[in-house]
Amino acid sequence: MSAARPDAATAPPFRHDWQRHEIETLLTQPFNDLLFQAQGVHRRHFDPNAVQISTLLSIKTGACPEDCKYCPQSGHYNTGLEREKLMQVEAVLEEARKALAVGASRFCMGAAWKNPRARDMPYVLEMVRGVRAMGLETCMTLGMLTRDQAEALEDAGLDYYNHNLDTSPEYYGEIITTRTYADRLETLDHVRQAGMKICSGGILGMGESVNDRAGLLQQLANLPVHPESVPINMLIRIEGTPLAHIEDLDPLEFVRTIAVARILMPASHVRLAAGRELMSDETQALAFFAGANSIFYGERLLTAQNPQANHDQRLFKRLGLYPEPRHDVDDATHEAVLNDQIRKAQVAAMTTDAAAH
Ligand code: SF4
Numbered sequence: 637m638s639a640a641r642p643d644a645a646t647a648p649p650f651r652h653d654w655q656r657h658e659i660e661t662l663l664t665q666p667f668n669d670l671l672f673q674a675q676g677v678h679r680r681h682f683d684p685n686a687v688q689i690s691t692l693l694s695i696k697t698g699a700c701p702e703d704c705k706y707c708p709q710s711g712h713y714n715t716g717l718e719r720e721k722l723m724q725v726e727a728v729l730e731e732a733r734k735a736l737a738v739g740a741s742r743f744c745m746g747a748a749w750k751n752p753r754a755r756d757m758p759y760v761l762e763m764v765r766g767v768r769a770m771g772l773e774t775c776m777t778l779g780m781l782t783r784d785q786a787e788a789l790e791d792a793g794l795d796y797y798n799h800n801l802d803t804s805p806e807y808y809g810e811i812i813t814t815r816t817y818a819d820r821l822e823t824l825d826h827v828r829q830a831g832m833k834i835c836s837g838g839i840l841g842m843g844e845s846v847n848d849r850a851g852l853l854q855q856l857a858n859l860p861v862h863p864e865s866v867p868i869n870m871l872i873r874i875e876g877t878p879l880a881h882i883e884d885l886d887p888l889e890f891v892r893t894i895a896v897a898r899i900l901m902p903a904s905h906v907r908l909a910a911g912r913e914l915m916s917d918e919t920q921a922l923a924f925f926a927g928a929n930s931i932f933y934g935e936r937l938l939t940a941q942n943p944q945a946n947h948d949q950r951l952f953k954r955l956g957l958y959p960e961p962r963h964d965v966d967d968a969t970h971e972a973v974l975n976d977q978i979r980k981a982q983v984a985a986m987t988t989d990a991a992a993h
Pocket residue numbers: 700701702703704707708709710711747748749750779
């Protein structure tokens with residue numbers, strides 16, 4: 637959540653009773669009016685030029701029993717994706733150190749599971765403890781959780797749990813048949829009851845209507861507490877999945893959805909998530925103006941390519957954006973950990989050079 641901005645105190649109270657037609661009206665109003673309104677809300681709650689940066693690592697890839705029609709990791713489709721078992725704890729921690737060194741404040745770990753099995757939990761909990769000890773915020777996405785699993789993750793220090801609603805309740809059955817919308821809402825409830833923050837959003841460009849996009853936002857905004865993080869993904873069409881040849885979504889429809897997410901959930905971080913590498917710099921700039929203030933940064937976004945970190949750095953410079961600092965770790969601690977990682981990387985580079993001669 638953002639550091640409180642002075643004008644947040646005078647902002648209207650957050651609503652949790654949005655009607656579908658109200659959201660559709662917001663989505664379809666003239667573009668300039670929509671962006672002006674969204675930017676006004678954004679400025680009341682956030683530093684308008686700060687962007688939170690997360691890095692995402694796939695800790696277990698492919699062979700997922702779910703049938704999400706957009707997903708190359710589903711075992712139902714032949715996408716040529718190489719399956720990988722659950723990573724070793726130390727290998728995950730090594731990736732987290734690299735993320736820290738490129739400026740990430742949150743490290744997200746994703747596993748392609750229907751739900752974590754009892755025998756996986758000790759490893760997963762160890763990963764959370766290790767990443768947290770580096771001073772990074774932790775986030776995981778492991779599929780559905782029982783209440784006990786949610787509590788165990790919270791005890792280990794997990795800050796965020798990601799579980800997307802994907803689309804509207806009405807369109808959901810067109811995309812996934814192996815678990816229900818109610819299952820997803822139940823996992824979100826377990827996460828909230830356990831005391832963790834929620835990261836939940838959806839995917840656009842799956843053939844859904846404007847009404848479905850309104851339906852997704854309505855579900856998210858009408859949760860008892862808004863998700864702290866709302867990833868809005870653009871479909872990445874992957875050969876072998878049922879959505880491989882679906883029509884492109886107009887990028888301005890994507891920007892409109894970001895803007896309405898900002899208006900409905902004023903203090904949530906709205907994340908430009910998967911599909912960002914398919915967007916022009918100009919579309920991304922409009923999305924930031926519409927209220928997006930979080931991105932994934934690094935080389936990979938689960939199994940899809942993500943723009944390289946240095947391209948993002950150039951874009952940030954062109955737009956005058958900067959990474960949002962973490963709020964629960966003081967600067968001195970963060971700097972000390974960062975310096976330690978830089979020193980280790982320098983030593984490793986020297987050793988490699990020496991070995992090469
Ligand atoms: S989106 Fe998640 S649950 Fe669905 S198939 Fe992919 S990995 Fe499995």
